[in-house]
Amino acid sequence: MRGRGRVGLALILALLASPVLALDKPRDFVPPPPEQVPNVREQTRAVMIELASYAKKRDPNFQVLMRGGVELLVKGDWEVQWEALHDPSSSGFYRRLPERSVFRPLVKxxxxxxxxxxxxxxxxxxxxxxxxxxERKADDAQIDSEKKIGIHRPPIPVEMGPFSNDPAVELRRAAEIKEKLDKAERVRRIVYAADAIRAEGRAVLSVDACTGPAGIETALRGAARDRVTTFAAVGTRLDQPPRPHPPGENAGEVLSLNTIHNWLPLLRSDGFGSKGRFVEAISNSNYDMVVIDVAHRGVDFLVKADIAQMKFKKLGPRRLVLAVMPVGRAYDWRWYWQKGWEVGAPPFLFAHDDQPGTYIADVGSAEWKALLGKYIAGVMDLGFDGVMFDDIETYLWLEELMPIDR
Structure with a gap:
């Protein structure tokens, strides 16, 4: 980022007296003034545009998938506030995208x-x-028409109290309302992003951690109704062995995301023993698309022959094999990790995350971006059909750490 009053994450890191835990704000962290908070959404967006542009230029058929990051696709109120802080005189107002505008360079x-x-x-x-x-479009149209006559209301209705004379009841009710509002806001952002993606003819997929077989069946029915390709399973771990016969088993050839009937995100292969067993397990399945790490157990690289073998279903036809690529987090078990690394050294390791060996990365760091560039080049060199950008939403934690509405 450039310009007066802006500060990068590397400078903010210098303000920390102790490592940051991603689920808890550090007691001694002093956030920069609101007008100096960086737009980490735009930094993340720019990184993914650069990576995807490189890949598409090198191979137009290379598939690019993004997990999460819905706020990066459609402009929300946070970025509207951020722009107002950085341009209080509104001298650049005519260059700003209106709220709810689609960031087409990324979507495309x-x-x-x-x-x-x-x-x-x-x-x-x-x-x-x-x-x-x-319904969201109709409500937004109504909100816009009301603004023209001076009526301003939030996109999500807010329940007002008091609800009881008992403080305990009041606190419990307030917590319930906050949880309800948080979900409504998440869903609102998801709806905007899904609409933006669908409008460009792109695919929508989901990962659903269900509590049992009944939940899985419900997820499959809902996804079929909505034309969404879901991976529904019990639990949240994406390291489960592939099913020989996935839901919606498809005997046809699959060469693009828009033609898949099912998919398997298998992001950790630790439970397969050897790399050979992992490759064999994938090869003996009939998923239309699998998303895997570039290295077995994070360090034992797959080779071109492994990827080529996994590109065919057990039934025989071609399928897609994508590599997972974390953008906003670094891991001490991945191939790039070097002995002696810790928070602040190198500078792009911004903070400890809540999981051991996991770190929040500074996506604006030139060194981190260079590492990501090597990552995607290596993915393409190995012959993967595409990439899934993962660990995108670290910007949300950074925005909470450095609020602009104070």
Whole structure:
């Protein structure tokens, strides 16, 4: 980022007296003034545009999938506030995208979007996706018309108290309302992103962590209704052995995301013993698309022959094999990790995350971007059909750490 009053994450890191835990704000962290908070959404967006542009230029058929990051696709109120802080005189107002505008440079580079919990989990819709999109558009149109006559109301209705004379009841009710509002806001952002992706003819996928077989069946029915390709399973771990016969088993050839009937995100292969057993397990399945790490157990690299073998279903036809690529987090078990690394050294290791060996990365760091560039080049050299950008939403934690509405 450039310009007066802006500060990068590397400078903010210098303000920390102790490592940051991603689930807890550090007691001694002093956030920069609101006008100096960086737009980490734009930094993340720019990194993915650069990576995807490189890949598409090198191979136009290379598939680019993004997991999460819905706020990067459609402009929300946070970025509207950020722009107002950085241009209080509104001298550049005519260059700003209006709220709810689609960031088309990124959307047009994506072949699909993965949304977690659409049918099992925190983001479950209470209606078909098409209806949710239609209702959101109608409500936004009404809000816009009201603004023209001086009526301003939030996009999500807010319940007002008091609800009881008992403080304990009041606190409990307030917590329930906050949880309800948080979900409604998440769903609103998801609906905007799904609409933006669909409008460009891109695919929508989901990962659904269900509590049992009944939940899986419900997820599969909902996804079929909404034309979403879901991976629904019990639990949240994406390291489960592939099923020989996945839901919607398809005997046809699959060469693009828009033609898949099912998919398998198998992001950790630790439970397979040897690399050979892992490759064999994938080869003996009939998923239309698999998303895997570039290295078995994070360090034992797959080779071209492994990728070539996994590109064919047990039935015989071609399928897609994509590599997972974390953008906003670094891991001490991945191939790039070097002895002696810790928070602040190298500078792009911004903070400890909540999981051991996991770190929040500074996506604006030139060194981190260079590492990501090597990552995607290596993915393409190995012969993968595409990439799934993962660990995108670290910008949300950074925004909470450095609020601009104070």
């Amino acid at each position: 580079l994506l072949d699909g979007l993965v949304i977690d919990g659409l049918y099992c989990g925190a983001n479950v819709l209470d209606k078909p996706l098409a209806d949710a999109i239609k």
